[in-house]
Amino acid sequence: MGDCQDSGQKRWDHLRKVLERPGPFCHPDFEPSSDILDFIMTACKVLVVGAGGLGCEVLKNLVLMGFKQIHIIDMDTVELSNLNRQFLFRRKDIGCSKAEVAADFINKRVSGCHVTPHFRMIQDYDDLFYREFHIVVCGLDSIVARRWVNGMLVSLLNYEDGVLDQTSVIPMVDGGTEGFKGNARVILPGMSACVECTLDLYPPQITYPLCTIANTPRLPEHCIEYVKVVQWPKENPFRTLLDGDEPQHVSWIYEKSLERAAQFNIPGVTYRLVQGVVKNIIPAVASTNAVIAGICATEVFKIATSCCVPLNNYLVFNDVDGIYTYTYEAEKKENCLVCSLIPQTITVKDPTKMKLKEIYTLLTDSAQYRMKRPGLTTNINGKSKTLYLTALRCLEEKTRPNLSKTLEELGLSDGSEILVVDDTSPNTMIIRLKYLSGDVEMN
């Protein structure tokens, strides 16, 4: 069955009512049209990051809303404890890739749908992969992963003479849950607050003062934490790092924690609690996931179709006791380390002759920059490289020889980015090198 025919099916009538008629909540630029449904069914590419509690819900919601070009990425495999809420998985799937099982299930269940799974880490792909998508929606349990996706999408932005090229913006819809609490947000990289702008909103990991766990434990968690932080590195029972997924390791921690709890007369150390403390497990609640995923999918739909103004931009949800939700506009941080960086271009006539020192002098002497003691770093083939840092004597001495090296000798190439930090600005500056080398004919 062809896609055109598919969008004509009766099952999409409810979507047509929204997409083919104007309404009071429409985006100002919205033009009702039957092309919009075709767009989300044939052209709109959505990436779902995470195929867990939120990911399963989001994926199901998106395909039932007509999206067909969906990619899903997750590095995890199905575990027994997932099955109560991650409803695309069955007992037989335990040990298999979450992304693959989820994609397979959806492709079989929903006709005409094409979900592409990626059983990989998000870091395995580079900008070429992420650039493919119109919208990225995240259902993750890790802040590092969120920050990474956010950083990637910000890095895809194009600036022309310092002005953002809006066609390079890939919106990110991010959901998160913790027990009966959740949040959903819409990030337009470069335009609205990004993950890094609001980093201090994330709750800190629960930690206990080291002296308390060492000397005056009162809670079973104190005993477990002590064994994890102090006894494990000291005794190193398995000559390897602690792995919360390794039953032997957890058992060892459990036994030692019991001994310690007995010493201090503290009841309540159980195997489950040990697992929770060691792996920082946050209890997942299916209904919270469903609510947050529903909001995320709706936002994806709103952004893709413009049929309604998207969430602006941060929603919190709480159903611990009744239901509470509140939406506010998280503000872009002016000196955000990630999204405030606008690359400036420096043209280089001959990289085999131009020395780093010339760039350094430009930064300190030219009226445009007038920096005090800029620090310069870069990334070459995924490895960070310190070009010149003056703040610490030991680093200055080690990196001073770089000043008299040419850009080519330093491994910098056309399009390389040099990060510049300086006391004169709270912002990091990015310098993008543009080579005008003789072997390339300029058009």
Place this chain on the structure above:
Amino acid sequence: MIKLFSLKQQKKDGETTPRAGNQKKASAAQLRITKDINELNLPKTCNTEFPDPDDLLNFKLIICPDEGFYKTGRFVFSFKVGPNYPHEPPKVKCETQVYHPNIDQQGNVCLNILREDWKPVLTINSIVYGLQYLFLEPNPEDPLNKEAAEVLSSNRRVFETNVQKAMRGGYVGGIYFERCLK
């Protein structure tokens, strides 16, 4: 608000072969630590060492207190900054054996901002000052080395002798300390 993409704009399926390690951009943690280091304002009693100048995430801090119980000592701390910095604090260990109420034999350091009171607005500089303060004012209230703490609160003179003995290299309370004089 803008209408982000016209309906005509189509994104094509390209090659999606993974190219691991081809990350051209610095991570957020990397950006932040570079800034922290460039803004480091070390007191004259402190020094740093970077075994690999390209790796700003792993370095050592050397403190040589110029007053207090630990004057003339030299103490090395290792800093490991993880990918979740500054959401999570760096991991800091004391590599020098020290007779100190707030530092244990494994090098664990009891400093509130290294664990429960860490906030993303804090920087490497805050930790440096925190550590320096531990040598000026060892705190017997929250001990990691209970014996040292008891001695400090009951008899400062004995504590001082013990610190001296440990720094010169020798046994205190049945535990051998390596010499760590400057």
